[in-house]
Amino acid sequence: MKSAGxxxxxxRLRGVTKRFGEHPAVLGLDLDIPTGTVCGLLGPNGSGKxxxxxxxMGILFPDSGKVEVLGASPGxxxxxxxxxxxxxxxxxxxxxxxxxxxxxxxxxxxxRRDARARALQWLHRLELGDWASNRVEDLSKGMQQKVQFxxxxxxxxxxLILDEPFGGLDPINQDILEAIVREFRQKGTTVLFSTHLMxxxxxxxxxxxxxxxxxxxxxxxxxxxxxxESRGVLALEFEGADGWMRGPEVMEVERAEGGxxxxxxxxxxxxxxxRRGLAAGAKINRFELVEPRLHEIFVKHAGPAAADADxxxxxxxxxxx
Amino acid sequence: xxxxxxxYLARVRTRWFLISTIGGPLFAIGLVAxxxxxxxxxxxxxxxxxxVDRTGALSAGVSGRLVEGGYRVESAGTSEEAExxxxxxxxxxxxxxxxxxxxxxxxxxxxxFRTRSSPGTVRSLTIRGxxxxxxxxxxxxxxxxxxxxxxxxNGGELEVQILGAGSxxxxxxxxxxxxxxxxxxxxxxxxxxVAVMRAVIDEKxxxxxxxxxxxxxxxxxxxxxxxxVGAVGLTxxxxxxxxxxxxxxxxxxxxxxxxxxxxxVDELTAAxxxxxxxxxxxxxxxxGYFLYSALYAAVGAMCSSEQEAQQAQLPVVMLLVVPIVVxxxxxxxxxxxxxxxxxxxxxxxxxxxxxxxxxxAAPAWHIGLSLVLMAATIGIVAWVxxxxxxxxxxxxxxxxxxxxxxxxxxxx
Numbered sequence: 240m241k242s243a244g245x246x247x248x249x250x251r252l253r254g255v256t257k258r259f260g261e262h263p264a265v266l267g268l269d270l271d272i273p274t275g276t277v278c279g280l281l282g283p284n285g286s287g288k289x290x291x292x293x294x295x296m297g298i299l300f301p302d303s304g305k306v307e308v309l310g311a312s313p314g315x316x317x318x319x320x321x322x323x324x325x326x327x328x329x330x331x332x333x334x335x336x337x338x339x340x341x342x343x344x345x346x347x348x349x350x351r352r353d354a355r356a357r358a359l360q361w362l363h364r365l366e367l368g369d370w371a372s373n374r375v376e377d378l379s380k381g382m383q384q385k386v387q388f389x390x391x392x393x394x395x396x397x398x399l400i401l402d403e404p405f406g407g408l409d410p411i412n413q414d415i416l417e418a419i420v421r422e423f424r425q426k427g428t429t430v431l432f433s434t435h436l437m438x439x440x441x442x443x444x445x446x447x448x449x450x451x452x453x454x455x456x457x458x459x460x461x462x463x464x465x466x467x468e469s470r471g472v473l474a475l476e477f478e479g480a481d482g483w484m485r486g487p488e489v490m491e492v493e494r495a496e497g498g499x500x501x502x503x504x505x506x507x508x509x510x511x512x513x514r515r516g517l518a519a520g521a522k523i524n525r526f527e528l529v530e531p532r533l534h535e536i537f538v539k540h541a542g543p544a545a546a547d548a549d550x551x552x553x554x555x556x557x558x559x560x
Numbered sequence: 561x562x563x564x565x566x567x568y569l570a571r572v573r574t575r576w577f578l579i580s581t582i583g584g585p586l587f588a589i590g591l592v593a594x595x596x597x598x599x600x601x602x603x604x605x606x607x608x609x610x611x612v613d614r615t616g617a618l619s620a621g622v623s624g625r626l627v628e629g630g631y632r633v634e635s636a637g638t639s640e641e642a643e644x645x646x647x648x649x650x651x652x653x654x655x656x657x658x659x660x661x662x663x664x665x666x667x668x669x670x671x672x673f674r675t676r677s678s679p680g681t682v683r684s685l686t687i688r689g690x691x692x693x694x695x696x697x698x699x700x701x702x703x704x705x706x707x708x709x710x711x712x713x714n715g716g717e718l719e720v721q722i723l724g725a726g727s728x729x730x731x732x733x734x735x736x737x738x739x740x741x742x743x744x745x746x747x748x749x750x751x752x753x754v755a756v757m758r759a760v761i762d763e764k765x766x767x768x769x770x771x772x773x774x775x776x777x778x779x780x781x782x783x784x785x786x787x788x789v790g791a792v793g794l795t796x797x798x799x800x801x802x803x804x805x806x807x808x809x810x811x812x813x814x815x816x817x818x819x820x821x822x823x824x825v826d827e828l829t830a831a832x833x834x835x836x837x838x839x840x841x842x843x844x845x846x847x848g849y850f851l852y853s854a855l856y857a858a859v860g861a862m863c864s865s866e867q868e869a870q871q872a873q874l875p876v877v878m879l880l881v882v883p884i885v886v887x888x889x890x891x892x893x894x895x896x897x898x899x900x901x902x903x904x905x906x907x908x909x910x911x912x913x914x915x916x917x918x919x920x921a922a923p924a925w926h927i928g929l930s931l932v933l934m935a936a937t938i939g940i941v942a943w944v945x946x947x948x949x950x951x952x953x954x955x956x957x958x959x960x961x962x963x964x965x966x967x968x969x970x971x972x
Contacts, residue, residue: 296774298954318775329768333570345562346775390771 247310249274249398249429250295255304257290264290266453268304272431272446277424279444279461280433281533283541287453288433289326292402295431296323309398319348322396326403326433328387332376336362336386339375343390354393361389365415381412388416392423399423401432405439417443437534447533451541461533469530471539473501473509476525483519488512491538498525502539563772563781567759567788572795581796585803610636610646610658618661621694629686650676659687669695738891738918741841742911746884748845749910750877752793753852759785760860760953761869769953778950783942786853793849797842840917840927847934848910851941852876858945861952862960883911894921904930906937944969 250272257265265287272278282288293299294306297313306313309320331339337355340362344354362368365385370378375386384407392399399420405413420430420443434440440447441461448458457464475484476498484492484499488507493500503509509528516523531539571577609631613619623633636642636658646658657675664670671691673679679687760782763769772781855876863869883890883902890899894916903912903922909930916922951968952960960968 293770293954298770298773321774323771323774325767325770325774327767327770329763329766329771331566331570331768332766334566342562342566343771343775346772351562387771 247274248272248307249309250431251305251307252291252295253305253307255291255294255301255306257287257294257299257301263453265294265301265450268450268455270448270455270458272429274429275424275427276445277420277430277443278432278446278448279440280431280448280450281435281437281440281537281541282433282450283435286450286541288450289402291450292325292400292431292433295400296321319394320397322347322391322394322399324388324391324401324404326406328384330375330383330387332374334375335372336367336375336378337371340386340390340393344393347394349394357393358389361393362386365389380407381409384408385412388419392419397428399428399430399432401430403434404432405434405436413439437532437537441533449537449540456540457536464536465530465533468536468539469528471503471505472529472531472535473503473512474525474527474529475499475501475523477516477521477523479521480519481521483515483521484512486512486515493535493538500529500535502531502535561780561784561787563776563784564788564791567785568791571755571789571792577792577796581799585800608632608634608655610634610649610655612636612638612643612646612658612660614638614660614662615666617698618665618691618694621697622659622661622690625690625693626687629690631686647674650674659691661691665691666695666698735891735919737837738915739887741837741918742887742915743884745841745844745848745910745914746880748793748797749848749852750880752789752849753856754873755792756785756789756853757856757860757869757873758866759789760857760949761863761866764861764864764953773950773953778953779946782854782857782946782949786850786857789853790846790849793845794842797845801838837918840914843931844910844914847931847938850938851906851910851934852880854938854942854945855879858948858952861949862955862965864955879907880911883908887911887915890915891919894919900926904933906930906934909934 248271250270252268252270255265255268255270256263268287268291270291280288280291290299294301295308295313297306297308297318331342334342337358340358341351341355344358345351349357359368359371362371365388367378367382367385370382375383378386388404391401401420404416404420408416417439420432424430432443444461446459447461447464449456474496476496481499484501488503488509488511490502490504493502501512513523513526516526607630609626611619611623611626611633613622613635619635623635626633634655636646643658646655649655650657653676657673657679660672660674662671669692671688673687763772769781776784856873859869859873859876863872886899886902890903890912893899899912899916900922902908903916904926913922913927913930917927947969948965
């Protein structure tokens, strides 16, 4: 179960479309998540991440297209092999922590005593051991989030689906959560999580899928993507006026590392920028095509400027070979 | 199933459940028994009377009546000395008073009651009634009149016989059982059905519903809730029933009857519902609860807050209010075609058919038919409610319009 090259993907979406009334939430989405990988589902707010995840979970059903999870269509026996943390997290506030976790384990097919024993281990590990008999409402927001996370992983899932898992957590707890996700990855669990925090995704993911305005813009192996996009970012350091940086080749200018990162349009001639700079009399100290950060890939394909690009451009960025 | 267990325990463990289940009947009993007990305490001595019978013929009759009225009566001698002793006992509060019967009692119905404080109206009436009745009886017998004249004087008797239905319930007790039972049904059904709605709204508001329906199907969750909450209702009813049986066994009604001095034990036992009626009550509660809790679950799924739900539940409440409004008419005329028709409407059956059955007016096939109709309706309502529920629980914000609801049902 460890190799990423497993034949059957843990999740497979084919031509999945979902509309709410007239409003398209997901359009023609194809997605493969190989077994045993950590995959980030990235996109701006309202791009269709949560809808996609809900369709994978069988909570919503696509208008058309096909969803396969662990080799079957959603809604059957595999629920016990999945851990799911929704974006909108909830608890029974009046229940005791240990009872809530017992209940959550039970509905995922664990025996109640088992569920409670595992829950206690997790609570101790996340330094909530003393709170087991407290009511959930007595816990702070952060502690509640940890309890919710425990509820998600209690059944040692083969597939872990986390919708914005890091939202609202302080940095320390974010690190703890990251460590646990890595641990599950080591054990062969497939992890799909959605986020708009690019740094987190960059650290954790082997694969990413970028969606914007209901459509997939990019997906594939993160390192490969970066290599493919490496001609797209120009690092600049210079002294003097900076008006010459902007031009038809440049999508966006960002401050970075004591200078600027210029996001270039597809097929842009960066020599043109250099010529303009020299003509403007700038003293250029650095002029280098660099590997883009995920954030830059994100902005390039899903940012406001990308909206103006023609659809052909978008489809050109489709799946990896 | 886990959901049922959770719903059940979450409710049964609350202080509120304990209070209402144990406290409710205690409160009701207290309401009846409390005053009686207080009255008895304060009147313990007052209720002890002595009778001084100078006629030598009346004391047996008068004492008998007074004992029936709840007094403890002793006969006393007619000597001066004996009367002095009685005076002393009255003044020291040992007895409530003593009654002197003499020639005037026989001729004019006049008697003297010597007591320390003024007796209340009821006491005066009771004592006077006892005296007059005994005197009258004696006089009639002396004059050679037959017993039947005495019976006439006593106000006669009206025996009501119901033709056709072949039921043995007496109409009076049936009326009471029908009214109280129907009302209790109404309260219990609406109370627990609304509890289901609350639970649905809370789960929506707490946002936990998504986690749960990622693991179990929405209709399983809905049914789990309905069963769990329903089990709480049945538990409550069972506790009440047990308490009722226990109190009967302890002879409480007899005690009450004795102390009140108003109703006899026989009358009270006759007013108690029969075993069959209790079973019918449970059947109507279970079916009515299922019907309405499914409706309320759907209403809860449509709304995001309790305030919203208060408006949205109006049509459902109307369904329950109609039978309550016509309840008294039903009990007065349980046999008309209109009432038969209304009581067969599944949404009204729990209350109206029970009332008709309790008053002995509903033929068995009406009751059977209404139960079957209700079961069938539950099937349909649960199906529709389940579909509304499955779409609704994930919706936040605006309440759906009727066309939107229809779309949910079709697409759900």
